[in-house]
Amino acid sequence: xxxxxxxxxxxxxxxxxxxxxxxxxxxxxxxxxxxxxxxxxxxxxxxxxxxxxxxxxxxxxxxxxxxxxxxxxxxxxxxxxxxxxxxxxxxxxxxxxxxxxxxxxxxxxxxxxxxxxxxxxxxxxxxxxxxxxxxxxxxxxxxxxxxxxxxxxxxxxxxxxxxxxxxxxxxxxxxxxxxxxxxxxxxxxxxxxxxxxxxxxxxxxxxxxxxxxxxxxxxxxxxxxxxxxxxxxxxxxxxxxxxxxxxxxxxxxxxxxxxxxxxxxxxxxxxxxxxxxxxxxxxxxxxxxxxxxxxxxxxxxxxxxxxxxxxxxxxxxxxxxxxxxxxxxxxxxxxxxxxxxx
Amino acid sequence: xxxxxxxxxxxxxxxxxxxxxxxxxxxxxxxxxxxxxxxxxxxxxxxxxxxxxxxxxxxxxxxxxxxxxxxxxxxxxxxxxxxxxxxxxxxxxxxxxxxxxxxxxxxxxxxxxxxxxxxxxxxxxxxxxxxxxx
Numbered sequence: 001x002x003x004x005x006x007x008x009x010x011x012x013x014x015x016x017x018x019x020x021x022x023x024x025x026x027x028x029x030x031x032x033x034x035x036x037x038x039x040x041x042x043x044x045x046x047x048x049x050x051x052x053x054x055x056x057x058x059x060x061x062x063x064x065x066x067x068x069x070x071x072x073x074x075x076x077x078x079x080x081x082x083x084x085x086x087x088x089x090x091x092x093x094x095x096x097x098x099x100x101x102x103x104x105x106x107x108x109x110x111x112x113x114x115x116x117x118x119x120x121x122x123x124x125x126x127x128x129x130x131x132x133x134x135x136x137x138x139x140x141x142x143x144x145x146x147x148x149x150x151x152x153x154x155x156x157x158x159x160x161x162x163x164x165x166x167x168x169x170x171x172x173x174x175x176x177x178x179x180x181x182x183x184x185x186x187x188x189x190x191x192x193x194x195x196x197x198x199x200x201x202x203x204x205x206x207x208x209x210x211x212x213x214x215x216x217x218x219x220x221x222x223x224x225x226x227x228x229x230x231x232x233x234x235x236x237x238x239x240x241x242x243x244x245x246x247x248x249x250x251x252x253x254x255x256x257x258x259x260x261x262x263x264x265x266x267x268x269x270x271x272x273x274x275x276x277x278x279x280x281x282x283x284x285x286x287x288x289x290x291x292x293x294x295x296x297x298x299x300x301x302x303x304x305x306x307x308x309x310x311x312x313x314x315x316x317x318x319x320x321x322x323x324x325x326x327x328x329x330x331x332x333x334x335x336x337x338x339x340x341x342x
Numbered sequence: 343x344x345x346x347x348x349x350x351x352x353x354x355x356x357x358x359x360x361x362x363x364x365x366x367x368x369x370x371x372x373x374x375x376x377x378x379x380x381x382x383x384x385x386x387x388x389x390x391x392x393x394x395x396x397x398x399x400x401x402x403x404x405x406x407x408x409x410x411x412x413x414x415x416x417x418x419x420x421x422x423x424x425x426x427x428x429x430x431x432x433x434x435x436x437x438x439x440x441x442x443x444x445x446x447x448x449x450x451x452x453x454x455x456x457x458x459x460x461x462x463x464x465x466x467x468x469x470x471x472x473x474x475x476x
Contacts, residue, residue, distance in 0.1 A: 012348055016355050062363075065371045082360040089356030093349045115352055116345035123419060124349070153401045160408040167415045175422040245367035249360055312458035315404075319456045323411070327440065330418070334425055334433050 004107055012115050019092055023255040024054035026296065033300045057248075064244035069143065076142035081242070081249035084135030088256035091128040094121045095263045096183050098273050098285035112183065113285060121182035122174055125264055126167050129219060132257060133159045136221075139242070139250070154311060155221060161318040162218035162225075168326035169212040172333045173201055173268045182264075186272035200271040207329045209269045211322060213295075216261035218318065220254055223303040227311050262295035263288075270295075403455050414443050 028043065028051065035042025043050030068077055098113025118124055133156050140152015177185040191199050202209045218225040242250070266272055270291045273284030309317070421428070421436050428435075450456060 008348070009351075012351050012355075016352065016359075020359070062367050062370050063372075064367070065374065066364075066367050067375070078364065081364070082357055085360040086353055086356040089359075090349060090353045093352035116348035118345040118349070149397065153397065157401050157404045161404060164408065164411050164415065167412075168418070171415065171418050171422045174419065175425055178423060178426060180419070180423055244371060245363050249363065315456070315458045320451065330422075331433075331437060331440070334422075334436075337425065338430055338433060 004109065004111060007103070007107060007111055011111070011113060015092070015097070015115050016089070019089060019256055019259065022259050023252045024058070026255040026258065027054050027057065027251070029296070030300050030303075033297070034304050037301075037304045061244050061248045066246065067243045069145065071144040073142040073144065076138050078246070080135050080139035080142055081246045081253070082135075083138060084132060084253035085249050085256075087128055087132040087135060088253040088260065091125060091132070091260045092256065092263065094118055094124045094128070094182065095260065095267060096121075096186070096272070097263065097288050099279065099282070101282050104282070114183075117181075117183055119179075119181045122170055122180045122185070122268075125182075125260075126163075126170065129166075129257075129260075130160075130163060132253070135250075135253065143242070154227060158225065158227065158311075158314060158318070159219055159221070161315055162215045162322070165211055165318065165322040165326040166215035166219060168323070168330055169208045169215060170268065172205055172208045172326075172330045175330070175333055175337060176201060176204060182267050186267050186274070189271040190274045198271055198274065200269065202269040205269065205329070205333065207325065208333070209265075211326050211329060212265060212269065213298075214322060215318075215326075216265065217299065217302070218314070220257040220261055222254070222258060222299060224306045224309050225314055226303070226308060227314060258296060258299055259292065262292045262299070265295055266291040400458065407450055407455065410446070411443070414439075 031053070032042035032050065041050075043053040046053045046056045068074065093115040096112055096114030096117060100110035100112045102108075102110045136159070137152050137156045140148045140150070140155070143149070143152075173185060174180055177188045179185065179188075185201075189199050189201060193199060197203065217223045221227075266288060272291075273279070273288040275284070275287035278284060278286050417439070418436070421432065425432060
């Protein structure tokens with residue numbers, strides 16, 4: 001157990017801890033932003049300006065009664081939230097959130113700020129995100145209630161439909177970078193054109209970025225695509241029979257998925273931790289946090305601004321508009337790359 | 343430490359966190375099960391049958407079609423990474439691959455497997471007139 005290994009374990013632990021905090025903070029942020037958009041304050045009483053509200057929520061949920069319907073499948077009923085949360089955490093493991101650093105000379109070799117530095121990172125992101133679908137399908141199936149089953153099936157059909165566009169948009173990015181490693185994609189975005197325009201892929205791939213964001217929002221069952229949780233139609237969809245902590249783990253997995261989508265968008269399209277001034281002091285991760293925060297705010301903003309899609313409109317859009325657009329984007333990008341010999 | 347060990351540690355931490363939370367809740371929460379609480383939810387009335395009945399085949403179709411196009415994308419990734427070495431001939435080859443698969447995509451589209459609203463097809467059929475036997 002040398003120092004470098006200990007430091008890497010520390011970074012993993014820090015990332016895990018930050019993810020748990022992120023899901024709690026996002027709950028509060030969503031309720032506050034929702035409140036302000038609706039001309040009211042949101043949670044205000046618990047702690048200064050309502051900042052301890054997530055803590056109160058968690059404590060309340062821990063002390064609630066855990067119900068399991070008699071007809072439900074015991075093992076699968078318990079396994080579903082665990083699977084959702086595990087997939088959500090593991091997806092974030094592939095995302096580097098800072099440049100390589102030696103911690104001001106403390107270590108001999110630089111260690112990368114991020115849980116794992118995989119050379120097939122983009123593929124692993126795609127793979128683990130697909131595993132998240134299992135949690136929802138299992139929840140719907142195991143509950144043995146018609147509402148849950150329908151909700152679970154619709155959710156999984158929606159998620160897999162938008163995964164095609166998601167993967168194709170990412171394929172265009174790795175085409176530009178020539179590598180599957182997320183760190184190399186970020187490093188390919190360092191530097192500036194004309195001295196002041198950063199070389200982010202969002203400028204080279206505007207259509208691809210929009211496709212990615214839309215597919216990401218649909219993947220995480222958020223914003224206008226949150227049909228699985230549509231209270232008016234399906235009660236709580238796959239969540240109907242869950243109570244207390246098992247219920248809370250599903251929204252937590254959803255918020256961590258949101259954070260992962262934002263982090264991946266930041267790394268692959270918005271230049272990750274590159275930005276003026278802060279990088280030379282080893283504070284590139286601050287830029288990363290700011291960009292991720294911006295995308296998360298946009299997530300919440302969109303949710304409370306636009307109405308929800310109808311399910312067949314949602315599926316039509318995913319299969320007949322978004323997927324062909326992503327494929328055309330990919331072919332055109334490839335042709336342009338070859339034409340300019342980039 | 344190879345990157346994969348980090349992924350495994352995160353996975354174990356995630357599973358452990360969820361299991362600990364569920365365990366805590368089972369320990370700390372009250373346990374007063376009544377028949378009403380244990381019954382599955384069906385808008386306030388007693389449930390009619392369980393959920394293990396037949397459901398629409400559309401979901402199965404969507405999954406099958408997703409599988410086909412997912413394999414296509416799996417072939418796409420190595421090509422995308424190696425594009426600069428493959429050059430224009432590589433682009434032509436992948437376009438041919440896409441053309442072949444897009445024939446299947448168009449077939450699926452026209453046959454209505456991607457339609458989730460039969461009303462749209464019925465409306466179009468009314469406009470187009472009676473369909474000849476396919």
